[in-house]
Amino acid sequence: xxxxxxxxxxxxxxxxxxxxxxxxxxxxxxxxxxxxxxxxxxxxxxxxxxxxxxxxxxxxxxxxxxxxxxxxxxxxxxxxxxxxxxxxxxxxxxxxxxxxxx
Amino acid sequence: xxxxxxxxxxxxxxxxxxxxxxxxxxxxxxxxxxxxxxxxxxxxxxxxxxxxxxxxxxxxxxxxxxxxxxxxxxxxxxxxxxxxxxxxxxxxxxxxxxxxxxxxxxxxxxxxxxxxxxxxxxxxxxxxxxxxxxxxxxxxxxxxxxxxxxxxxxxxxxxxxxxxxxxxxxxxxxxxxxxxxxxxxxxxxxxxxxxxxxxxxxxxxxxxxxxxxxxxxxxxxxxxxxxxxxxxxxxxxxxxxxxxxxxxxxxxxxxxxxxxxxxxxxxxxxxxxxxxxxxxxxxxxxxxxxxxxxxxxxxxxxxxxxxxxxxxxxxxxxxxxxxxxxxxxxxxxxxxxxxxxxxxxxxxxxxxxxxxxxxxxxx
Numbered sequence: 001x002x003x004x005x006x007x008x009x010x011x012x013x014x015x016x017x018x019x020x021x022x023x024x025x026x027x028x029x030x031x032x033x034x035x036x037x038x039x040x041x042x043x044x045x046x047x048x049x050x051x052x053x054x055x056x057x058x059x060x061x062x063x064x065x066x067x068x069x070x071x072x073x074x075x076x077x078x079x080x081x082x083x084x085x086x087x088x089x090x091x092x093x094x095x096x097x098x099x100x101x102x
Numbered sequence: 103x104x105x106x107x108x109x110x111x112x113x114x115x116x117x118x119x120x121x122x123x124x125x126x127x128x129x130x131x132x133x134x135x136x137x138x139x140x141x142x143x144x145x146x147x148x149x150x151x152x153x154x155x156x157x158x159x160x161x162x163x164x165x166x167x168x169x170x171x172x173x174x175x176x177x178x179x180x181x182x183x184x185x186x187x188x189x190x191x192x193x194x195x196x197x198x199x200x201x202x203x204x205x206x207x208x209x210x211x212x213x214x215x216x217x218x219x220x221x222x223x224x225x226x227x228x229x230x231x232x233x234x235x236x237x238x239x240x241x242x243x244x245x246x247x248x249x250x251x252x253x254x255x256x257x258x259x260x261x262x263x264x265x266x267x268x269x270x271x272x273x274x275x276x277x278x279x280x281x282x283x284x285x286x287x288x289x290x291x292x293x294x295x296x297x298x299x300x301x302x303x304x305x306x307x308x309x310x311x312x313x314x315x316x317x318x319x320x321x322x323x324x325x326x327x328x329x330x331x332x333x334x335x336x337x338x339x340x341x342x343x344x345x346x347x348x349x350x351x352x353x354x355x356x357x358x359x360x361x362x363x364x365x366x367x368x369x370x371x372x373x374x375x376x377x378x379x380x381x382x383x384x385x386x387x388x389x390x391x392x393x394x395x396x397x398x399x400x401x402x403x404x405x406x407x408x409x410x411x412x413x414x415x416x417x418x419x420x421x422x423x424x425x426x427x428x429x430x431x432x433x434x435x436x437x438x439x440x441x442x443x444x445x446x447x448x449x450x451x452x453x454x455x456x457x458x459x460x461x462x463x464x465x
Contacts, residue, residue, distance in 0.1 A: 001250040003274050008148045008162070011248035031138070036247035044232040045318045055318045057232025061239035063136060063186075064220040064356070067230070081239075084138065 002040050019089040034080035034091055035061065035068055046070050046080060048095045070094050075101060106132045106180075108417050109197055109210035111187050111359065114142020115403040116395025117216035118170040119410030120417070124214070125177040127418035127425055132208060133179055134199055136186040141167030142218055143238065144403060146245035148273075149266050163403065164245075190363045195390070212390050212417040215360055216410060219353035219374065219396035224258060227313035233320030237267045237350035244274045252346025256323055257281040259350030260305055265294035267348060272301055279342055282309040286330050311347070312339060320345055353400045360397070363388055372454025373399030379458050382436065383416040384409055392417050399458070401451060408438045 003011065014030030021038060028037030035058050038046065045055040046068045058068035063082040072078040073090050076098025080091070110121045113135030121133045139145060147163025175181065185201040190213065197208045221236030223229065233252065235243075237259065240251045255276050257268045260283035268278050281298065286307050288295050295305060312326040312334070327338035354375040361367060365378040366387040377399045378386040385392050392413035395406035412435040419428055443451055 003244060003248045003250055006248070007273050009164075009245060009248070013248070032247055036243060036249050039243060039251070040247075040249045046232070049230075054230055055232055056230055057319070058235065059223070059239060060221055060236050061242040082137070 001042075017085050017087050019085050019087070019091060021091045022093065028085040030085075032085055034070070034072065034078075034083050034085050034089075037085050038080070038091070046093060048093060050096050053095070069098070071098065103196070103207050103209050106130060106208055106210040107421055108132070108212045108214065108414075109134060109208055110214045110216060110414075111197075112142065112216035112218055112395070112397070113137070113140035113167075113181070113183075114216060114218050114395060114406065115144055115166070116218075116397070116406040116410035116413075117142070117214065118167060118174065119407040120214045120216060120392075120394050120414035121174045121179045121410075122170055122177070123411045123414030123431065124418040125174060125179045125414075127415060127428065128423040129418035129421055131174075131179045132182060132210070133174070134182045134185040134187050134197075134208075136184065138184050139167075140171055140181065140183065146238075146241045147266075147403070148245055148270060166403075187359065190359050192363055192388070212392065212420055213363075214392045214394060214410070214413045214417055215397050216393075216395045216406070216413075217356040217359060217397045219355050219400055221349065222352045222354055224311065224349050224351050226311045228316070229311075229314060231314050231316050231320045232318065233316065233345050234314060234347040234349065237263055237348040240346070240348050241267050241270065244276075245270065250274055250276065252276060252344070254279055254344045255346040255348060256325075256342050256344045257348045257350060258311055259283060259348075259352075260288040260290055260295065260307075261350060261352070262290040262294060264348070264350035265290040265298055267350065268298050268303060269294070269301070271348075272298075272303075276346065278303045279344055281305045282311070282325055283307050284310040284328055284332060310334075314347060320347055323347055353396060355397050355399060357397055360386065360391070360393065363391055365391060365393075368458045370399065370454045370457045372450045373458070377458050379460050381460060381462060383432075384413040385416065399451070399454060402442075405439065405442050408435050408442065411435045412439070 017028045026041050044057045047056040056067050058081045059065045061081045068081045069077045070080045071092040071094045107130040110117045110133045121131050125131045144163040185199050187199045189198045243249050243251045255278050308328045312324045315322040323342045325340050327335045360378045367376045394409040394413040
């Protein structure tokens with residue numbers, strides 16, 4: 001959910017962007033991170049731990065903790081709390097350590 | 103490879119101020135910031151600052167970076183955004199960073215490290231459930247991106263960050279059920295505590311989180327009361343239905359680059375963790391490396407800015423730059439820091455600094 005009325009802040013959102021989460025179309029705004037757009041759409045679990053399959057979301061939201069690693073356009077281990085959404089981007093939950101593609 | 107006189111790492115309050123004063127003295131400066139906008143954590147601080155006019159008192163945090171940025175841009179500082187510094191190689195003095203998915207290198211003669219801090223985690227059962235976030239992370243989500251972080255929240259920690267963010271959660275339309283703090287006292291300023299209490303949020307001291315519950319996301323938190331010696335009291339468990347748990351139990355300095363550069367480090371609990379030894383000018387045990395802001399010890403943004411000023415002035419001075427104002431500005435910065443740290447609230451900081459502030463850093 002996005003904040004609409006705020007006593008101090010005004011949010012000037014960028015242009016609307018469509019991207020895909022687990023094959024489903026989701027709307028975000030230019031300049032917004034993947035984590036922010038997913039959270040706004042009600043998705044909070046981004047990563048599942050490789051051994052115990054425990055759900056993980058973000059923790060720090062500024063690129064420090066690596067709790068929010070997801071697969072973005074086929075590339076694993078993307079910190080979605082700092083990576084911005086882009087048109088047509090394909091985002092998936094990550095369930096393993098991931099293999100980097102050359 | 104590009105040579106540069108000074109590289110400032112981190113575009114938060116410390117880094118921006120360091121770049122401002124180093125370039126004002128005449129030095130050639132590159133500022134590297136990993137985020138797409140400069141300002142560090144100021145970009146989400148909607149509250150007004152305390153202190154004196156020099157440290158932007160009565161100005162909202164979010165309004166400070168713009169002023170600093172305009173100044174340093176005008177002075178010709180090269181500002182690299184989305185530039186993530188990955189390492190510093192002392193053997194050849196090369197700084198590596200990632201920008202636009204490419205690896206770049208820069209060879210600066212002086213480095214000012216203003217990398218800031220990271221939020222501490224709190225150990226309890228299921229503390230990795232989505233919905234359990236650092237309080238600063240929640241602030242980023244709601245104040246920077248305009249997203250409601252949850253419906254019902256529980257705040258852990260009653261320092262200034264915990265209190266201020268509780269208030270900001272309410273401004274964003276989130277119901278704050280309560281604030282809990284494990285110690286017997288509320289560390290944050292009374293003015294902030296009164297504000298949230300007036301809005302009906304109870305602050306429960308001697309209380310912590312025992313466990314979190316939920317299937318894929320947080321649904322419920324179990325709290326437990328503590329004795330004054332922080333021993334859990336069995337039978338005092340309470341269940342609180344929340345989908346958002348904000349952890350505001352302190353910060354730790356982000357010092358990876360300082361470690362890699364071989365700076366002498368010291369564990370100082372009062373400053374939040376391992377911090378580099380430094381002289382009064384913020385120079386570390388590596389002659390070419392300065393530190394400023396939370397990376398040198400956790401304090402307020404006001405101190406970070408003055409430390410940045412000091413580091414910027416002194417790094418530029420190493421090249422012989424002096425716009426005729428060095429002595430005056432340097433004295434002013436030292437005095438501002440002394441004044442900011444003179445209060446009763448700063449006793450802990452003063453004690454911590456004694457452990458890492460050295461007359462002359464051993465090289």
